[in-house]
Amino acid sequence: MTRPDAEPLWVDDEAGPVVRPYAMTRGRARPRNGFNVISLVTATRAAPPIDVGLVPEHARIIELCQRPLALAEVAAHLHLPLGTVRVLLDDLVARQLVQVSEPRPPATLPDDSVFEALIHGLREL
Amino acid sequence: MDYENSDREDRTILPTALKILIAGGFGVGKTTLVAAVSETQPLRTEEVLSERGVGVDDLTGVEAKSTTTVAMDFGRITFGEDLVLYLFGTPGQDRFWFLWDELALGALGAVVLADTRRLADCFPSIDYFEGQGLPFIVAVNCFDGARQYSLEEVQMALNLDPDVPVMLCDARKRESSKEVLITLLQHVMKGRGLTRKPETVGS
Numbered sequence: 001m002t003r004p005d006a007e008p009l010w011v012d013d014e015a016g017p018v019v020r021p022y023a024m025t026r027g028r029a030r031p032r033n034g035f036n037v038i039s040l041v042t043a044t045r046a047a048p049p050i051d052v053g054l055v056p057e058h059a060r061i062i063e064l065c066q067r068p069l070a071l072a073e074v075a076a077h078l079h080l081p082l083g084t085v086r087v088l089l090d091d092l093v094a095r096q097l098v099q100v101s102e103p104r105p106p107a108t109l110p111d112d113s114v115f116e117a118l119i120h121g122l123r124e125l
Numbered sequence: 126m127d128y129e130n131s132d133r134e135d136r137t138i139l140p141t142a143l144k145i146l147i148a149g150g151f152g153v154g155k156t157t158l159v160a161a162v163s164e165t166q167p168l169r170t171e172e173v174l175s176e177r178g179v180g181v182d183d184l185t186g187v188e189a190k191s192t193t194t195v196a197m198d199f200g201r202i203t204f205g206e207d208l209v210l211y212l213f214g215t216p217g218q219d220r221f222w223f224l225w226d227e228l229a230l231g232a233l234g235a236v237v238l239a240d241t242r243r244l245a246d247c248f249p250s251i252d253y254f255e256g257q258g259l260p261f262i263v264a265v266n267c268f269d270g271a272r273q274y275s276l277e278e279v280q281m282a283l284n285l286d287p288d289v290p291v292m293l294c295d296a297r298k299r300e301s302s303k304e305v306l307i308t309l310l311q312h313v314m315k316g317r318g319l320t321r322k323p324e325t326v327g328s
Contacts (some may be wrong), residue, residue: 036230036231037144037170037211037213037227037228038142038143038144038211038231039142040140040142040257042139045176068139068140070142070201070209070211072168072170072197072199072211072213073168073173075170075199076168076169076170076199077168078267081170081171081172081194082170082171082172083172083173084173086131095286101139103141103143103144103231104141104231105231106143106231106232106233106313112314112317113146114141114143114208115311115313115314117195117204117208118143118204118208118210118306118310119208119307119311121202121204121208122162122202122203122303122306122310123303123307125162125202125299125303
């Protein structure tokens with residue numbers, strides 16, 4: 001049916017979001033940050049400001065992150081690749097609209113209390 | 126930028142976020158295990174890689190840079206106000222080591238799920254975690270209750286360090302998946318030399 005040289009027909013979800021991630025980030029493919037997938041993103045204010053430099057996805061992140069949410073969760077909720085969300089976070093951090101807290105490296109945990117809390121918590125589930 | 130000094134931001138009370146990786150071959154039950162213990166349906170996140178970021182053959186001369194989308198499923202378990210544990214299924218294909226590095230960074234440890242009918246499928250995961258020095262355990266997912274080999278045989282076949290725990294599990298079952306995570310956490314603690322009183326699994 002399909003000719004090998006035919007453009008693939010992308011419809012509905014196959015076509016992805018109407019605004020492609022590259023357009024959303026104005027062509028920036030590489031974020032400046034290397035945020036961990038479990039870095040916690042927290043908005044610093046209740047509503048996004050009116051700012052010509054922001055796209056709707058920036059506003060969505062601020063809405064989503066009224067409570068701390070991991071980078072991977074933000075990406076999953078927005079249906080955007082992690083890299084795209086990192087670029088958007090660059091913009092928001094620069095405007096001080098979100099704070100991003102990197103996870104503590106496990107090797108620096110001072111004692112085993114976190115492990116005990118996790119084990120206890122899992123048993124209680 | 127200062128990523129490590131997050132203590133300064135403790136004015137906002139943030140939970141401690143931790144992660145565990147769930148690895149193993151394709152179809153071994155990684156997402157099933159995540160779903161069994163996660164408080165939400167597993168979420169899916171994607172990373173778009175240009176082929177340059179993927180460990181494939183030299184692409185010199187290939188003009189059109191193709192991209193690959195790699196999906197990762199993950200779940201979360203919240204413990205009270207101050208602890209959140211994320212469980213990340215690793216992308217199944219061995220060639221996305223770039224992404225594995227990203228996932229492994231800052232992880233507490235890993236569970237390697239194994240299927241005794243296709244034991245070799247978990248070799249790359251084991252090699253990877255050994256190479257990274259990330260503590261891991263092997264959990265043999267018992268499909269249809271089939272138990273073809275003893276745990277000792279699995280340990281031998283995988284050529285594991287004798288300290289690496291090997292256990293049976295049923296990734297569909299919440300209790301069993303909880304025990305897998307607890308066994309990993311105890312193993313990680315032991316490696317840190319922090320175990321005060323070793324507990325028996327299931328006590």
